[in-house]
Amino acid sequence: MTFTYHIPTKVLFGIGQLNHLHEQDLPGKKALIVISSGKSTRANGYLQRVEDELKKAKVASVVFDKILPNPVRRHVSEGAAFAKEHGCDFVIGLGGGSTIDSAKAIAIMATNEGEFWDYIGGGSGGQKAIPTWPLPIVAITTTAGTGTEADPWLVITKEETNEKIGSGYLGTFPVLSIVDPELMVTVPPHLTAYQGFDALFHSTEGYINNTANTLSDLYSLEAIKVIARSLETAVKDGSNLKAREDVALGNTLAGMVESTSGCISEHSLEHAMSAYHPNLPHGAGLIMISREYYTHMASVHACDQRMVDMAKAMGKTDAKDPMDFVQALVELQKACQVDSLKMSDYQITQQELLPMVANARANMGGLFAVDPVVLSDEDCLKIYSKSFA
CATH class of the missing domain: 1.20.1090.10 (Dehydroquinate synthase-like - alpha domain)
Structure with missing residues (x-):
């Protein structure tokens, strides 16, 4: 029997755990908060709660809100450019698996040159090694589906070629994940x-x-x-x-x-x-x-x-x-x-x-x-x- 065990993510699990975000040793002083293009993250108050927690921690933030249910390459590029423009030093994925996956990809491209597909190993990907470590990632999940808060993986689609491919490595493990079931009660049946x-x-x-x-x-x-x-x-x-x-x-x-x-x-x-x-x-x-x-x-x-x-x-x-x-x-x-x-x-x-x-x-x-x-x-x-x- 041989295996490698390495999950370098701190997980805060349980009802009300989002309220402890400000108490954590956050990995920077300005966060890019990545959310979906839908209305629920704002309408349910989850974005406001995260912003308030960050203010308590004296961390500034900006919001990128274009992510689709099946996330696409162009939004990774746009999100990374937005993070660079605003001087963000870490990324928060707030939402479901598509949002957190996108946050991981954006974190990669915020510190690396070229296109995200340059670093994809399958299909038409460029198969290049990622030269620079991504920005740190914090995952706050509002759904229970992908488990991406506890793994390094992400899935992005290149729309032009119908390629939906998984990727990820040690650098895309979240440094912190909050799994608060209270944030999931609004998910439709x-x-x-x-x-x-x-x-x-x-x-x-x-x-x-x-x-x-x-x-x-x-x-x-x-x-x-x-x-x-x-x-x-x-x-x-x-x-x-x-x-x-x-x-x-x-x-x-x-x-x-x-x-x-x-x-x-x-x-x-x-x-x-x-x-x-x-x-x-x-x-x-x-x-x-x-x-x-x-x-x-x-x-x-x-x-x-x-x-x-x-x-x-x-x-x-x-x-x-x-x-x-x-x-x-x-x-x-x-x-x-x-x-x-x-x-x-x-x-x-x-x-x-x-x-x-x-x-x-x-x-x-x-x-x-x-x-x-x-x-x-x-x-x-x-x-x-x-x-x-």
């Missing part, structure tokens, strides 16, 4: 479900990943357990702080899974879908393909015992067959009222399925390399096709 399943799949993929190890297994199974236990309640009663706390914990643990194990090709396949259709929420896309993806894994007996373990973590204590996990997964999707999602709901066509297989392989091919079984292009097309209707 359908988005709560999409985000919760994203966190769940980070954990399930990490558990059957060929790089899984003792530490990542601990995080994976606990994340699966708490998400499965409380996601339905969080979807149906967003004000239930205990349920929100469970799902938030599962999400942060899933980020730790990402830091010690990682995703597999399920994520590659979805990234291709939302690269072509950026209006498709990432979690929704994962839900669409998940039943057929894990049914395939069960049918080829790639990881039978691990699927049984995951079924037990989801509450099927008598699980004996890998399909018990698929059954538990479908039951949770039905309980959260997301089992009827269809690709056609987001204008995906059957003619796009084969190009999306090629896109997934070209841009996120590294994740296929850690699958528990080799997936051919034909296998991927079957998963898409069976998921389409």
Whole structure:
């Protein structure tokens, strides 16, 4: 057994933890606060609360508010230029995974020359090493989906070529993350479900990943357990702080899974879908393909015992067959009222399925390399096709 364990992020977890931001040893004196292009961060008072906390800490701030649900390269460039123009010495990502991912990318480009894609390793990326350390990153998450507050990873899309590619390295770990479930009570039910399943799949993929190890297994199974236990309640009663706390914990643990194990090709396949259709929420896309993806894994007996373990973590204590996990997964999707999602709901066509297989392989091919079984292009097309209707 060999593994490397390094998660250099201080995490403040719990209800009311945002109120302690001003007490922290913040990494600079002027922050670029990165938020989404939507209204919720301001309307719910979260931006004002962060600004007030920074004032208490005698830290100045400016706001960059252009980030899309599937973040794009041009906003990384604009955000980095904005940070340089205003003399910012650290970056705060306030919002969901797309916002925090963007904050990480902006932090890289605020200290480095050229274009962000110069430093991307997949697809048409320039594959250059990042010469200068990024600005320090603080993550304040208002959703429970990506776990990006506890890992170095970020995903950005190059719109011109439909390339949605993950990146990240030691320098893009947040130095500080605040996970306050109180900030998540305003997330609508359908988005709560999409985000919760994203966190769940980070954990399930990490558990059957060929790089899984003792530490990542601990995080994976606990994340699966708490998400499965409380996601339905969080979807149906967003004000239930205990349920929100469970799902938030599962999400942060899933980020730790990402830091010690990682995703597999399920994520590659979805990234291709939302690269072509950026209006498709990432979690929704994962839900669409998940039943057929894990049914395939069960049918080829790639990881039978691990699927049984995951079924037990989801509450099927008598699980004996890998399909018990698929059954538990479908039951949770039905309980959260997301089992009827269809690709056609987001204008995906059957003619796009084969190009999306090629896109997934070209841009996120590294994740296929850690699958528990080799997936051919034909296998991927079957998963898409069976998921389409």
